[in-house]
Amino acid sequence: MSKKYNVAVVGATGAVGAEMLSTLEERNFPFNDIRPLASERSEGLTVKVKGNSYKVQKLTEQSFDGIDFALFSAGAGRSLEFAPHAVKAGAIVIDNSSAFRMDKDVPLVVPEVNPEALKKHKGIIANPNCSTIQMVVALKPLHDYARIKRIVVSTYQSVSGSGHKAVTELAEQTNKLLTLQEITPKVYSQQIAFNCIPHIDVFLQNGYTKEEMKMENETKKIMDDDSIKVTATTVRVPVFYSHSESVNLEFAKEISPDKARELLSAFSGVVVQDKPVEDLYPMAINAAGRDEVFVGRIRQDFSVKHGLNMWIVSDNIRKGAALNAVQIAEKMI
């Protein structure tokens, strides 16, 4: 009989944690036991995986006895505090927070892009930021062919990235505004319904948000190339699921839109949707619930020497978080 693994999911009742459980089920991950962990708010709830019920337990330092893989998705604070205990108990930690991503001892991995980085792990493997994951999947085959010199990216990020409570906030605000009731923003500092907010995560000294700097720093680390220049503007939009990105690329050598379509079509995890005459291009509502990264609107950027523009869309909870984490676990077995 082939080996089966005990898997803990930290933040199992959150937006990403719940998707991790269903991804383990859908992909037939060879698990033996599942241990859903969350805060005491969720203690005693049950989650179902493959027809079996599991009780949600309160996360403690002792939660990881006998665990092979610990998937973390309860925010950076919990990862910093509890991941070391999981490692001590012998588990491999796959962490979806920003806590360890830029740590030089921690591989930052997108399996289609840099699986070789996994070999250097010391117990913790970091799952990149959702906006970064979908972008690097689409850029990798183009970088290998024509070397990317500079990336200018603007994101259109859905509210599910901030968890269930933000999904509820968008729905409630929309309803209230349509029925002429007053709203009080809670999850975001501004109204999100019928609006775009150029502010994701906190502002830094340099004028960028932390989300924007994650895109710059994580892209260089995953592509293992510090020479790539990246500048990002990250924007929250009133969409429930899937992030969209407008990406402008400058290459070291000539690459045509047709060549880019050919390279992207052959790349694992990418679907090219690019037939403008048929009004076919990637859209958030179609990417939601899907595993792939969708790329379209591929066209020459006539304003620079070797330039391409494109539009990249993917489900931020799946490839941007839960699916990428489970794919990392699959690579490790």
Ligand code: 25A
């Ligand atoms: O504190 P931080 O660092 O800001 O991080 C917490 C936030 O990060 C989000 C997460 O979204 C949460 O809002 N997050 C998730 N992944 C992230 C990522 N990769 C991420 N942020 C950045 N990068 P979420 O609400 O979808 O997921 C939260 C999950 O984590 C569990 N959790 C939270 N605190 C915990 C904890 N687990 C253990 N110990 C802790 N101290 C959380 O479980 C959930 O599974 P829960 O039991 O706390 O919540 C279950 C339900 O309750 C709602 N809820 C959340 N907060 C409150 C709340 N209800 C009332 N009051 C609250 N303060 C949740 O919506 C959930 O449905």
Ligand code: L14
């Ligand atoms: O993983 O959309 O660093 O609010 C933190 C912000 C995930 C998305 C991360 C959001 C992000 C999240």
